[in-house]
Amino acid sequence: xxxxxxxxxxxxxxxxxxxxxxxxxxxxxxxxxxxxxxxxxxxxxxxxxxxxxxxxxxxxxxxxxxxxxxxxxxxxxxxxxxxxxxxxxxxxxxxxxxxxxxxxxxxxxxxxxxxxxxxxxxxxxxxxxxxxxxxxxxxxxxxxxxxxxxxxxxxxxxxxxxxxxxxxxxxxxxxxxxxxxxxxxxxxxxxxxxxxxxxxxxxxxxxxxxxxxxxxxxxxxxxxxxxxxxxxxxxxxxxxxxxxxxxxxxxxxxxxxxxxxxxxxxxxxxxxxxxxxxxxxxxxxxxxxxxxxxxxxxxxxxxxxxxxxxxxxxxxxxxxxxxxxxxxxxxxxxxxxxxxxxxxxxxxxxxxxxxxxxxxxxxxxxxxxxxxxxxxxxxxxxxxxxxx
Amino acid sequence: xxxxxxxxxxxxxxxxxxxxxxxxxxxxxxxxxxxxxxxxxxxxxxxxxxxxxxxxxxxxxxxxxxxxxxxxxxxxxxxxxxxxxxxxxxxxxxxxxxxxxxxxxxxxxxxxxxxxxxxxxxxxxxxxxxxxxxxxxx
Numbered sequence: 001x002x003x004x005x006x007x008x009x010x011x012x013x014x015x016x017x018x019x020x021x022x023x024x025x026x027x028x029x030x031x032x033x034x035x036x037x038x039x040x041x042x043x044x045x046x047x048x049x050x051x052x053x054x055x056x057x058x059x060x061x062x063x064x065x066x067x068x069x070x071x072x073x074x075x076x077x078x079x080x081x082x083x084x085x086x087x088x089x090x091x092x093x094x095x096x097x098x099x100x101x102x103x104x105x106x107x108x109x110x111x112x113x114x115x116x117x118x119x120x121x122x123x124x125x126x127x128x129x130x131x132x133x134x135x136x137x138x139x140x141x142x143x144x145x146x147x148x149x150x151x152x153x154x155x156x157x158x159x160x161x162x163x164x165x166x167x168x169x170x171x172x173x174x175x176x177x178x179x180x181x182x183x184x185x186x187x188x189x190x191x192x193x194x195x196x197x198x199x200x201x202x203x204x205x206x207x208x209x210x211x212x213x214x215x216x217x218x219x220x221x222x223x224x225x226x227x228x229x230x231x232x233x234x235x236x237x238x239x240x241x242x243x244x245x246x247x248x249x250x251x252x253x254x255x256x257x258x259x260x261x262x263x264x265x266x267x268x269x270x271x272x273x274x275x276x277x278x279x280x281x282x283x284x285x286x287x288x289x290x291x292x293x294x295x296x297x298x299x300x301x302x303x304x305x306x307x308x309x310x311x312x313x314x315x316x317x318x319x320x321x322x323x324x325x326x327x328x329x330x331x332x333x334x335x336x337x338x339x340x341x342x343x344x345x346x347x348x349x350x351x352x353x354x355x356x357x358x359x360x361x362x363x364x365x366x367x368x369x370x371x372x373x374x375x376x377x378x379x380x381x382x383x384x385x386x387x388x
Numbered sequence: 389x390x391x392x393x394x395x396x397x398x399x400x401x402x403x404x405x406x407x408x409x410x411x412x413x414x415x416x417x418x419x420x421x422x423x424x425x426x427x428x429x430x431x432x433x434x435x436x437x438x439x440x441x442x443x444x445x446x447x448x449x450x451x452x453x454x455x456x457x458x459x460x461x462x463x464x465x466x467x468x469x470x471x472x473x474x475x476x477x478x479x480x481x482x483x484x485x486x487x488x489x490x491x492x493x494x495x496x497x498x499x500x501x502x503x504x505x506x507x508x509x510x511x512x513x514x515x516x517x518x519x520x521x522x523x524x525x526x
Contacts, residue, residue, distance in 0.1 A: 305456065307435075307457050307461075309459055313459050314404075316392060326434065346431070346433070346434070350431075383406060383410070383454055383462065384455065384456045385427070385438040
């Protein structure tokens with residue numbers, strides 16, 4: 001390990017867009033559901049009741065957070081499953097319509113689901129502007145009488161841009177088209193009130209907000225027709241077969257209860273200072289994604305003339321965990337589709353680093369990160385033929 | 389296995405502490421020495437390398453390189469410059485990408501071709517030398 005060679009002492013985790021540590025209180029809440037409260041929520045005996053009660057109480061908590069009704073929430077294994085179920089579920093349930101509209105910057109769980117549907121359905125992939133926002137006029141123009149669903153993410157996982165889902169919801173309502181949004185990154189960071197805005201389906205995930213992995217949810221507005229995607233038992237409104245992951249569900253609900261606006265404000269303050277410092281003190285850097293409509297914890301910067309993998313590994317050697325839009329870390333050897341969609345040149349997409357903050361990060365950690373970052377950028381530029 | 393462990397210890401060492409990075413300038417030449425230069429790659433693809441060779445009596449007496457690329461690309465550049473110094477032009481011509489990969493105790497399969505461009509840069513510089521393209525003599 002590189003860390004060993006540098007006798008690393010510190011560790012700074014700045015990859016909360018990938019996943020987050022589970023809160024101690026969440027772990028504590030989950031614990032009994034592995035052992036004494038191990039029952040199957042479908043069983044009719046008292047062990048089943050204990051599990052069922054926990055399941056329904058958790059469902060209420062998730063529903064409360066987005067102002068939904070309890071029977072509008074079903075639990076899934078996570079964001080990817082929710083996205084698959086929402087998109088395939090709507091299209092397969094709706095025999096008259098065969099068109100879906102999405103954007104070019106969606107998470108692969110949406111993009112690849114749509115690509116898989118191209119055999120039989122037509123898909124429109126909307127462009128985004130340089131800031132990452134979907135053009136609402138183009139969206140409206142793309143709607144036809146064959147359009148079954150619009151699926152546009154709430155906040156982007158790479159550049160943190162937050163779409164105007166209120167207006168998108170209004171457009172969809174006007175044209176009588178269902179609207180799905182992938183809110184995996186934004187959940188508990190950007191408020192959503194399903195009684196205030198028009199949205200029919202929302203994908204949620206637990207592990208991006210200090211809950212456990214392997215659990216997520218799908219909001220399905222009452223009256224929305226969906227075709228079940230995995231057959232078996234009648235769990236989850238008969239829309240998702242499989243014994244419920246009670247410990248995960250309890251943990252997810254606990255994490256939702258613990259999420260607070262104070263954390264959002266704190267991350268945002270750290271984010272703003274960090275962005276300002278980088279743009280001011282390290283030359284030839286640009287912020288990817290608009291600055292205004294941006295997740296409280298997302299910083300995505302292109303460091304020109306260098307390649308992201310090298311920078312990531314230098315930071316890793318100092319115990320700093322980030323991610324990159326570079327092709328060199330992807331199996332496909334293609335740079336990030338999101339960065340290309342906002343108009344970055346390939347070489348600039350290669351040099352992009354994403355820092356995603358969490359509630360446990362401190363100013364001191366970001367100061368340390370900045371020092372190491374500045375040094376690594378300087379060293380890599382020194383050996384780059386592109387640098388001036 | 390962590391991501392970085394796809395790289396051998398030798399790759400990590402050469403990536404973290406690359407050798408012979410930089411360029412050779414005209415003023416670095418002594419009488420009888422020649423400078424040749426070769427560039428390969430494309431920044432859009434994520435790799436660009438420029439190699440500088442100091443040549444005397446058809447022998448490479450110094451090599452420097454500048455690299456834009458991933459860790460493997462930087463390590464390949466570094467070790468290639470170490471491998472060619474002291475070789476005659478004819479011997480340097482025989483250096484292969486496999487030899488570079490072997491010297492680095494292996495490269496991840498995915499990186500074997502895209503990052504291992506230093507040998508191409510070397511051959512380009514030698515072609516330029518033979519054809520007198522951009523060669524500086526003192």
